[in-house]
Amino acid sequence: MHNPYYSRTDTTHLNVSNAEWKKILPADLYAVAREQATERAFTGKYWDADTKGTYYCAVCGNKLFRSDAKFASSCGWPSFFEADRPNSVIYKEDNSYGMQRIEVECARCNSHLGHIFDDGPPPTGKRFCMNSVSLDFEPDGH
Ligand code: FE
Numbered sequence: 001m002h003n004p005y006y007s008r009t010d011t012t013h014l015n016v017s018n019a020e021w022k023k024i025l026p027a028d029l030y031a032v033a034r035e036q037a038t039e040r041a042f043t044g045k046y047w048d049a050d051t052k053g054t055y056y057c058a059v060c061g062n063k064l065f066r067s068d069a070k071f072a073s074s075c076g077w078p079s080f081f082e083a084d085r086p087n088s089v090i091y092k093e094d095n096s097y098g099m100q101r102i103e104v105e106c107a108r109c110n111s112h113l114g115h116i117f118d119d120g121p122p123p124t125g126k127r128f129c130m131n132s133v134s135l136d137f138e139p140d141g142h
Contacts, residue, residue: 001023001024002024003024003025003059004024005024005059005060005109006059006060006061007060007061008056008061008062008063010061011062011108012108013107013108013109014060014108014109014110016109018034021033021034021059022034025059028133029058029059029133029134032112032131032133032134033058033059033111033112033113033133033134034111034112035112036094036096036103036112038114038131039077039131039132039133040076041075041076041077042076043076044076044077044078044131044132044133045132046078046130046132046135046137047073047075047076047077047078047079047132049070049078049137050067050070050072051067051137051139052067052068052139052140053066053067053137053138053139053140053142054066054067054084054137054138054140055067055070055078055080055135055136055137055138056135056136056137056138057106057108057109057111057113057134057135057136058133058134058135058136059106059109059111059134060106060108060109060111061136062088062106062107062108062109063084063085063088064083064084064088064089064106064113064135065080065082065083065084065128065130065135066084067140069081069082069083069084071120071121073127073129075127075129077114077129077130077131077132078130078131078132078135079120079127079128079129079130080127080128080130081120081121081122081123081124081125081126081127081128082123082124082126082128083128087107088106088107088108089104089105089106089107089113089128090104090105090106090107090110091103091104091105091116092105094115101115101117102115102116102117103115104116104128104130106134111134112131112134113128113130113131113134113135114128114129114130114131114134115129116128116129117129
């Protein structure tokens with residue numbers, strides 16, 4: 001279904017209900033983005049990708065990561081050491097499943113992207129562990 005909220009240029013914060021998103025988003029994206037599901041490791045389309053380009057939020061088009069910040073990780077999910085802009089994502093405490101983790105959400109649409117951990121490479125030492133399904137990739141030069 002057409003997603004009228006998707007824009008790679010409009011950074012206005014979105015307040016869209018899950019009932020509305022459910023009508024618009026594919027089921028696999030809805031489950032991760034709006035219900036905090038996690039795609040199975042090594043199954044997503046970007047965990048092993050190293051093409052140069054930009055990663056956008058698959059729900060709303062918000063610019064999230066550059067391929068320059070992506071690193072080869074053995075975890076099975078696309079991993080980045082920093083966000084494109086400090087305010088492109090927001091962080092929330094997540095104590096589900098008996099773990100203390102920091103959830104990463106898209107700052108524009110508040111969709112779940114994944115989690116952030118402290119075992120990433122320099123220069124930040126962070127590992128943004130993202131779900132492929134939550135990301136839209138645009139190769140450079142397109
Ligand atoms: Fe978004």
